[in-house]
Amino acid sequence: DVKVTQSSRYLVKRTGEKVFLECVQDMDHENMFWYRQDPGLGLRLIYFSYDVKMKEKGDIPEGYSVSREKKERFSLILESASTNQTSMYLCASSLTYGYTFGSGTRLTVV
Amino acid sequence: SQQGEEDPQALSIQEGENATMNCSYKTSINNLQWYRQNSGRGLVHLILIRSNEREKHSGRLRVTLDTSKKSSSLLITASRAADTASYFCATETTSGTYKYIFGTGTRLKVLA
Numbered sequence: 001d002v003k004v005t006q007s008s009r010y011l012v013k014r015t016g017e018k019v020f021l022e023c024v025q026d027m028d029h030e031n032m033f034w035y036r037q038d039p040g041l042g043l044r045l046i047y048f049s050y051d052v053k054m055k056e057k058g059d060i061p062e063g064y065s066v067s068r069e070k071k072e073r074f075s076l077i078l079e080s081a082s083t084n085q086t087s088m089y090l091c092a093s094s095l096t097y098g099y100t101f102g103s104g105t106r107l108t109v110v
Numbered sequence: 111s112q113q114g115e116e117d118p119q120a121l122s123i124q125e126g127e128n129a130t131m132n133c134s135y136k137t138s139i140n141n142l143q144w145y146r147q148n149s150g151r152g153l154v155h156l157i158l159i160r161s162n163e164r165e166k167h168s169g170r171l172r173v174t175l176d177t178s179k180k181s182s183s184l185l186i187t188a189s190r191a192a193d194t195a196s197y198f199c200a201t202e203t204t205s206g207t208y209k210y211i212f213g214t215g216t217r218l219k220v221l222a
Contacts, residue, residue, distance in 0.1 A: 004152070029210040031208050035212070041214065042114075042198065042212050042215060044212075045209065045210075045211070048209060049210075076147075088150075090152055090153070092152075094208055097202070097208060098143065098158060099153070099200075100143075100155070103151055103152045104150070105116070
């Protein structure tokens with residue numbers, strides 16, 4: 001079974017901190033995605049990547065950046081965390097269709 | 111940008127009943143998928159239906175797609191308490207990008 005592992009289930013950070021959310025998949029998938037999930041808004045795409053060192057902006061990239069130095073790892077970076085970035089963050093990977101999601105990281109920015 | 115809208119937003123049924131949830135979308139699609147999310151967890155892929163398909167089955171799941179109405183439905187037959195979850199539709203609008211837009215979800219509660 002494909003596994004997508006997100007490093008933290010719960011995270012509390014302070015406003016202005018630089019935050020790293022890590023995501024690792026173990027099935028050699030080319031495609032990786034970061035979404036955030038908020039009540040009433042569903043899942044919104046932040047960034048995605050089709051290959052190592054490649055990244056593309058999704059629908060809401062402002063305030064975020066990503067890094068993909070290795071195929072299996074896709075990191076989401078909050079450059080300067082703000083309270084409106086409090087959310088559930090979901091990482092997913094895919095070979096073609098059909099995502100495999102991680103368990104999510106619930107981030108609270110205080 | 112929000113593509114899919116699920117209806118109803120919430121649904122409560124008795125165990126053994128069928129559950130139907132609907133998804134409407136705005137633009138032409140290449141394919142549509144349904145996912146399940148248990149409380150506070152990641153999403154799990156259930157089924158994919160391509161734009162040239164009208165119906166697809168997987169175990170107790172039946173998905174239909176009507177591209178003329180830009181809508182899809184997910185039917186869960188003989189529901190169980192373990193089916194309690196949120197269900198999302200996701201659409202790929204541009205073929206081959208593998209990039210999906212998710213709806214806001216239907217919260218299903220199955221009462222034992």
